Amino acid sequence: MFKRLNTSSIRATNKTIFREPQSVLIFQSKWYSLKSNNRITTWLNYVHEVDQRQKELEQTPESQKIISLMNSIEDKPELVYILAAFLHDLKSIGIDQNNDPEVRTKLKWKFRVYYLLKLLKMHNVFWEQCRFLEMSQHRHILNFDPVDIGLLDPSNFPKDVFDELQSGKYKSINLKTIDPVGVFARNPFRD
Structure with a gap:
């Protein structure tokens, strides 16, 4: 169900910043970073948290x-x-x-x-x-x-x-x- 990928094949848009490759988990076609220093994965995590909060609110009487x-x-x-x-x-x-x-x-x-x-x-x-x-x-x-x-x-x-x-x-x-x-x-x- 989970696959580990190496993101070293993904090139950074800013060439002056070099980061070590980090592993990423794929679950239900969503990517979540194990480290939170990647902006895209941080944003995806934030969106996921907001979605979870909205689902909790919908279940409230x-x-x-x-x-x-x-x-x-x-x-x-x-x-x-x-x-x-x-x-x-x-x-x-x-x-x-x-x-x-x-x-x-x-x-x-x-x-x-x-x-x-x-x-x-x-x-x-x-x-x-x-x-x-x-x-x-x-x-x-x-x-x-x-x-x-x-x-x-x-x-x-x-x-x-x-x-x-x-x-x-x-x-x-x-x-x-x-x-x-x-x-x-x-x-x-x-x-």
């Missing part, structure tokens, strides 16, 4: 991801407001924590209209800000199907967190005092 997300944004009122407004708009069209797939299928066209007019913009603004603040490392997608919305699906949130966000106050953040701009022209938490 959504509820655990939501708890981690809420812990990271709890001191950022703008992000909490955007998330709460997003969940409020979903609830206003009938999508909340208790929906089964049959109910959500009936709301398909209503969801798609809101998706095009408001939800997609809010979702993208939220995740762009999270990436800008280095809370998210990859692109999140809002699905066009109301049965499987994505990570920000209300059913992924713990009930107490969801209810607290819908009340207009999350921990020490009063969402009623935030003045929205752009897509968020109206604060849904004000009376």
